[in-house]
Every structure is written in structure tokens, then in C-alpha cells.
Amino acid sequence: MEKVNEKEKEFRFGDWGPKYLMRGPKLEWGILKIMPGKELGAHYHKEVEEIFYVLSGKAEMIVDENKFEITLGDAVRIEPNEEHNIINPSEDFLAVFIKVPYIPEDKYTKQ
Numbered sequence: 001m002e003k004v005n006e007k008e009k010e011f012r013f014g015d016w017g018p019k020y021l022m023r024g025p026k027l028e029w030g031i032l033k034i035m036p037g038k039e040l041g042a043h044y045h046k047e048v049e050e051i052f053y054v055l056s057g058k059a060e061m062i063v064d065e066n067k068f069e070i071t072l073g074d075a076v077r078i079e080p081n082e083e084h085n086i087i088n089p090s091e092d093f094l095a096v097f098i099k100v101p102y103i104p105e106d107k108y109t110k111q
Helices: none
Strands: 017-023 028-034 049-056 058-063 066-071 075-078 084-087 093-100
Touching: 028 084, 049 058, 049 066, 058 075
Parallel strands: none
Antiparallel strands: 017 028, 028 093, 049 075, 049 093, 058 066, 058 084
8 A cells, every 4th residue: 555645746847747646566657737838848658658637727749740639638548659748838737647567767759
């Protein structure tokens, strides 16, 4: 059993970015906050599947060069080897993310 409180964790970039709530042994998950004018950063995973569920705001998601809007209530599953990015042009964006299996080093960018 593991119990955490979201307030005990920090966003990667201070007031925004990913905030991991639980990491391992089988999956990792947390909250993603993207401030206006910021982006997650294009990347892909060779083995990890990633799921996003939007809690508030809207943003542009790009998956393998396909662009579409994501907003409150949308869920998106990203398969291994699908390059993805989330760009926030206008308002605070908040989503839950789940990554499985737990392989923290499985993150790549195209050269």
C-alpha cells in the first residue's frame, strides 16, 4: 500500500510541468500542468504506453505530426514509438498522466 498527498510533491519546473505522484514498481502517474505559452516537449517512448486525461483547460496535442485540440474530459492513449507533444497557447492546462510499464529511462527525442 502506498499513500501520498499531491501537495507533498513538486512540479518539475516549479509552478508547472509534470508532477509525479507515484513511481513504480509497475507504473507511474501524476499530474501535468502546462502554463500558457509553454509545451511538454516532443518525445516518444520505445516501450512505455502513456495516457492523458484532461482535467481543465485546453491545449493542442501533436501525435506523429497529427494536430488536434484536447479539452476537459478528453482521454488520449499514446502507443510506444508515437512521438507526442502538448502545446498550451492560451490558458492553464491540467491533466492526469499514466505511464506503463514503469521504465523511467524510456524517453527519447528525435535527432
